[in-house]
Amino acid sequence: MNNNENTGVLKKNMVIKNSSLLVGLKAGIPIAIGYIPIAIAFGLVAKSNNIPNHISIAMSLIVFAGASQFIAVNLLSLATGYPEIIMTTFIINLRHFLMTAALSQKLKKCLSKKYLLLLSFGVTDETFAMASLQEKKLAGDFILGLNLIAYLAWTGGTAIGVFLGAGLPTIIQSSMGIALYVMFIGLLVPNLKKxxxxxxxxxxxxxxxxxxxxxxxxxxxxxxxxxxxxxxxxxxxxxxxxxxxxxxxx
Incomplete structure (x- = not known):
């Protein structure tokens, strides 16, 4: 294979990767839209429980698990010991072992372990539901795009909740707690018909x-x-x- 052919193959692979990433980003838009109000709600809850702003944002950046974060904040406000908090969040998140194991069966087999580790970090209930409903084998870049837009929405929403959310009307603050359930139902119901x-x-x-x-x-x-x-x-x-x-x- 000459240099021109090599260049052509590389360009083709780059186009495929970019396309898969963009498809994943687009597929994740409904999830991102749903995550923003929930993340704002988390920021509000953390703020109301006197959790430092940088801790609240760090939780979203590092933990990236909505239910666990809400529970951890509540336990911290009750002065619960760290071992109990860790054990509680671990039990709640055990389902992620099942979700990532199931999702790995839908991925193409040419991905490195480091890349799989990166993808596993971003898997949530909603991104798993979206990915598992796809009928064909999935490119790693599709999952990356899907996870990335959800991650950015969650961390960005947390920052909004921490710094700006306190000024929202009370009725809006109280309504944000059901946004997660509404979003998940919205993802599930259309596929139940099929x-x-x-x-x-x-x-x-x-x-x-x-x-x-x-x-x-x-x-x-x-x-x-x-x-x-x-x-x-x-x-x-x-x-x-x-x-x-x-x-x-x-």
Whole structure:
């Protein structure tokens, strides 16, 4: 292969990578829009609990896990010990092991371990849902774009909440807490219309979660463990009911 051919291949690869990144960024726009009010709400909660501004922003930059951050702030305000905070957030975030393991099966196999580590940091419930609903094998740059726009929205929203959010009307501040649920429903419902298997697994997950929540026998379980158990059981039942062959890399 001569130099001209090598240059042509490199340019083609760069175009593909840039295209995948842009597609990921565009796909993540609804997630980013949903994250901003929730991140602002987090900034407001942290501010109201007298958490230093730089600590609140650092949490979003380093932890990047909405539910864990809200819980950590509440525990800090109650003067809870650090080991308990770490254990609580660890249990809540155990589901990320499952999500990244499942997502790795949809990625093309030519990615380095360092790149996979970078991608795993940015996986959230919403980016996982968006990525897992794609029908073909995914380029790493698509996941990078998807995660990046969500990350920027979350950290930027936190900064807005910390520095500017205190001036928002009370009614707007109180309404931001439900934004996460609204966004997730908005991502899920359109895809339920296209997939009977997804609809079935969703109802299975709802049934398991409701059983764990309402039956007195399971009252001792924390929210984190309920999420983990629901995810594992729903995934196992879904895999048994709707087995699918992994496709070839595209």
């Amino acid at each position: 997939s009977n298997s997804l609809l079935t697994v969703t109802f299975i997950a709802i049934t398991i979660s409701s059983t764990l929540y309402y039956l007195p026998f399971f009252k001792a379980l924390s929210t984190g463990w309920m999420i983990i158990i629901t995810t594992i059981l729903a995934s196992i039942i879904g895999a048994i009911l709707f087995p699918e062959d992994g496709g070839n890399d595209e």
